[in-house]
Every structure is written in C-alpha cells, then in structure tokens.
Amino acid sequence: MATTTAVSRFFAGRDFTVASRTVIAGLRVEATDGPFTTGSGDLLRGPTLSLVMGMAGRAAACDDLEGDGAAILRARLLSASADRLRRHRGAGRAR
Numbered sequence: 001m002a003t004t005t006a007v008s009r010f011f012a013g014r015d016f017t018v019a020s021r022t023v024i025a026g027l028r029v030e031a032t033d034g035p036f037t038t039g040s041g042d043l044l045r046g047p048t049l050s051l052v053m054g055m056a057g058r059a060a061a062c063d064d065l066e067g068d069g070a071a072i073l074r075a076r077l078l079s080a081s082a083d084r085l086r087r088h089r090g091a092g093r094a095r
Helices: 002-013 048-055 059-064 068-093
Strands: 027-031 042-046
Touching: 002 027, 002 048, 027 048, 027 068, 042 048, 042 068, 048 059, 059 068
Parallel strands: 027 042
Antiparallel strands: none
16 A cells, blocks of 8 residues: 555656646545545545556546546546547658
C-alpha cells in the first residue's frame, strides 16, 4: 500500500508523461483502501491502484471508481484519447 500511495501522490502532483494532475483537476480524490486523498470538488473514490490507473489515462479503471467524479474522469480520459487519435491520423496524412 505504501508504494501505490506514493505513486498516487506523484501522479496527483504533476503532469509528467501523462496529464495526471490535469485529469483530476477539480476533483476530490480519495482512496478507499489507503491513506491517499487530494484535491477538492466532485468526489472520485476507489482503490488506490484504480485511482493511479485512472490518473495514468486508463479509462477502464473508472469501472472501479465511484462518486460524481468517476463520470467526469471517464469523460476527460475518453476526450483526451479521441484527441490523440485525431492528431495521430492527421500526422499520418501530412507525410
């Protein structure tokens, strides 16, 4: 649990290789199985590992999450995924 809590804090604190801090902006994130909490706003709660996976961009992790923030996170992740796909397709045509 200590390791996943540390990873949660890392992802919540910065946009590193993924926009983890951005996708949870405006959400109150709470682990149901450990001490991790951060932010304020609509509640997003669930197992620490599922929170980490959600912050890392995995929309499937939202199945394990609850609260009004779960739908918000899923929408943000799916929107970001669609944006990446559009950019990728556009880059392929430019060649």
